[in-house]
Amino acid sequence: MIFRGAFEAMRTRFELVLEGGDESRLAAAAEDVRAEVEACEERLSHFRPGSIVARINAARGRRVRVDPETFDLLRLAARVHRDSGGAFDPTVGPLMRAWGFRGESTGEAGPARGMEHLHLDEAACEVSLDCEASAGQLDLGAIAKGHALDLAAARLAEAGVRRGLLHAGTSSVLAMEAPEGSRAWKVGLAGVDARVTLHRMGLGVSAPHGRVVAAADGTSAGHVMDPRTGRPAIGATLAAAACATAAGADAWSTALLVLGEAAMDLDVRELAGRLVVSEGGDVRSRSEAGPRPDGTGESGPWCLFETGA
Amino acid sequence: MTPPMDFDRRSFLAAAGGSLAAMAVMPELGFARPAPVSADPIPVALIGAGRHGRALVDELQKLEACRVVAVCDTDPARLESIKRRAKDAATYATHAELLEKSKDVKAVIVATPTHLHKGPALDAMAAGKHVFCEAPLAHTAEDAREMARAAAKASTIFQSGLYARSNPVYKLARGFFRSDSVRDLICMRAQNFKKQTWRFPASDPAREREANWRLDPSVSLGLAGELGTHQFDVFHYYTSKYPKMVTGAGSIRLHNDSREIADTIDCALTFADGARLTYMATLGNSYEGRYEVFNGSNAAIKLAWSHGWLFKESDAPTQGWEVYANRQQFHNDEGITLIADATKLASQGKLKEGVGLPYSPQYYALSDFLASIVDGKPSVCSADEGVRATVVGIAANEAVRTGKPVEITEEMLKA
Numbered sequence: 086m087i088f089r090g091a092f093e094a095m096r097t098r099f100e101l102v103l104e105g106g107d108e109s110r111l112a113a114a115a116e117d118v119r120a121e122v123e124a125c126e127e128r129l130s131h132f133r134p135g136s137i138v139a140r141i142n143a144a145r146g147r148r149v150r151v152d153p154e155t156f157d158l159l160r161l162a163a164r165v166h167r168d169s170g171g172a173f174d175p176t177v178g179p180l181m182r183a184w185g186f187r188g189e190s191t192g193e194a195g196p197a198r199g200m201e202h203l204h205l206d207e208a209a210c211e212v213s214l215d216c217e218a219s220a221g222q223l224d225l226g227a228i229a230k231g232h233a234l235d236l237a238a239a240r241l242a243e244a245g246v247r248r249g250l251l252h253a254g255t256s257s258v259l260a261m262e263a264p265e266g267s268r269a270w271k272v273g274l275a276g277v278d279a280r281v282t283l284h285r286m287g288l289g290v291s292a293p294h295g296r297v298v299a300a301a302d303g304t305s306a307g308h309v310m311d312p313r314t315g316r317p318a319i320g321a322t323l324a325a326a327a328c329a330t331a332a333g334a335d336a337w338s339t340a341l342l343v344l345g346e347a348a349m350d351l352d353v354r355e356l357a358g359r360l361v362v363s364e365g366g367d368v369r370s371r372s373e374a375g376p377r378p379d380g381t382g383e384s385g386p387w388c389l390f391e392t393g394a
Numbered sequence: 395m396t397p398p399m400d401f402d403r404r405s406f407l408a409a410a411g412g413s414l415a416a417m418a419v420m421p422e423l424g425f426a427r428p429a430p431v432s433a434d435p436i437p438v439a440l441i442g443a444g445r446h447g448r449a450l451v452d453e454l455q456k457l458e459a460c461r462v463v464a465v466c467d468t469d470p471a472r473l474e475s476i477k478r479r480a481k482d483a484a485t486y487a488t489h490a491e492l493l494e495k496s497k498d499v500k501a502v503i504v505a506t507p508t509h510l511h512k513g514p515a516l517d518a519m520a521a522g523k524h525v526f527c528e529a530p531l532a533h534t535a536e537d538a539r540e541m542a543r544a545a546a547k548a549s550t551i552f553q554s555g556l557y558a559r560s561n562p563v564y565k566l567a568r569g570f571f572r573s574d575s576v577r578d579l580i581c582m583r584a585q586n587f588k589k590q591t592w593r594f595p596a597s598d599p600a601r602e603r604e605a606n607w608r609l610d611p612s613v614s615l616g617l618a619g620e621l622g623t624h625q626f627d628v629f630h631y632y633t634s635k636y637p638k639m640v641t642g643a644g645s646i647r648l649h650n651d652s653r654e655i656a657d658t659i660d661c662a663l664t665f666a667d668g669a670r671l672t673y674m675a676t677l678g679n680s681y682e683g684r685y686e687v688f689n690g691s692n693a694a695i696k697l698a699w700s701h702g703w704l705f706k707e708s709d710a711p712t713q714g715w716e717v718y719a720n721r722q723q724f725h726n727d728e729g730i731t732l733i734a735d736a737t738k739l740a741s742q743g744k745l746k747e748g749v750g751l752p753y754s755p756q757y758y759a760l761s762d763f764l765a766s767i768v769d770g771k772p773s774v775c776s777a778d779e780g781v782r783a784t785v786v787g788i789a790a791n792e793a794v795r796t797g798k799p800v801e802i803t804e805e806m807l808k809a
Contacts, residue, residue, distance in 0.1 A: 244595030
């Protein structure tokens, strides 16, 4: 039995394809997913004054207690920030405002500095951001949808559903186990001659197009910021990353887009697969965790990026 | 038990010193009680870690006056899951074990299935714990009354989980309702539309029946009881009156999966003065979601969980505060947005972005519960109120189930 469901949350459309058991059981599991995603949005949206993110930003240095799941997400963000040399930064809120992606433009800002001031106390599960609002504000928009998919998959596993594919707005994908009789899930990348095969892995896709604003020099600027320069990213036209979690894939796809072709040589264990499309249209990909040629070990997480015909 | 106050609009106006004065001050008041502060966070336990229990833990995490120290559920998978939200919480399979071993617990949140509220609530009260119990309080009036009797004897706080009573938007709109903005009450209506199965996944097939108690006619109060109880209480809260008679009907319009509980219902609740509340609920369509409406001769008030609006008749007198009000167009009608702390938000330039509640209604109810414990003030929604709302919900479900009118007597409403 294949069940297909969809709902609106986090300002996008979530879709899920689930397999196993009878329809009513899968429909019930899908409703649990929806509740989980909505709760995740309540916790992480910086648009919601009661969210954890809003409370951390409003606390101005005071410690805020968070749940372990959110703490782990912040730790992931800090790790990707470090390993990408600052190409991923969840404190780009002021940059987004400066460039007019949060209402009226507030004028150009310098490089993002917020991560230097984000403190994570694991023992107490507390977080503080001890900087002025102008220097950095936490905004987990780049990884929240992937995180929601990770939570959704955990909820599905709890309900005994193991086979499925979930996505949020097509930019965040989570492949669970493949349908009965199939090796893995195949995902196409729109506008690129490339395919990704995934098994128990997250996929993030980032591109600067979609939301754009007019820059001062008359050109258009995409909504992905380069935190290192404080300006819109120009490293690539599309990037995709595969990781064990969808949140990790989201974070890395943003970092790859900012880094451009330089990202292909980056040595990061967490990055199971990557693809970058340069400004000139060159498509380069690399898979670290592909299937074994003899077909063994395919029950674990793996991915394969393929380009060309 | 304190008998329900018979609200009289004109005597309220006399006490308030006239409608204009009352209306003028309403937007100035802070309707959200400040979040409680406690030097030592109150150790709280959650009993029932299903979908709703998890949502309550999320809200408890935001309240610095408490710390979730223990959770109990019969399903090990749910306990494993809740540990990811409440790191330091001890987990138990039964509430008895929790009460015995987690002696430091001072307050208990009962979020089990409705028919399983009574046991944990009574045992927690007997152990000297403060209790927040979801509504309806029980699936039978006898069980609800037994809980209210225990609450009356206990020296601890008991709060019934009727969320409108703590919701700042609902409290603000109630001020308008009671200060003559609506004037003569013409009729009332409410709905709860959400396309969903009302089924809950179980971690293993043996738990299917347990997880899907809402679809079990022997214990479920159906849509009228499980959802309607909360919405009927909005009308009780505003008018201080309870219906005398309820009629209803229900059928299965979408979910033909061998269930017996209707997925679509309608009820009519008639009050002593002839005023009627019509209610519809369905699991087959989501249009317009959940709301409650009071239609009066001067205006209508529409409440939708996190939002509220006032729709004025063209011949209704204009109030000074309306000049600053935020407005929203609904087809041919213009609604004045009812915003808690509107003046404060306006002074901060946040009036438009603050049209909804910043926190969920559950947050405000739990905040009130903790504040009562910290301040020693009476519960914002007593067990007696919980009994009255539960009795009305049970009667409405009975009317839907049998298709016959059900009378609600004064005697039935007594705790």
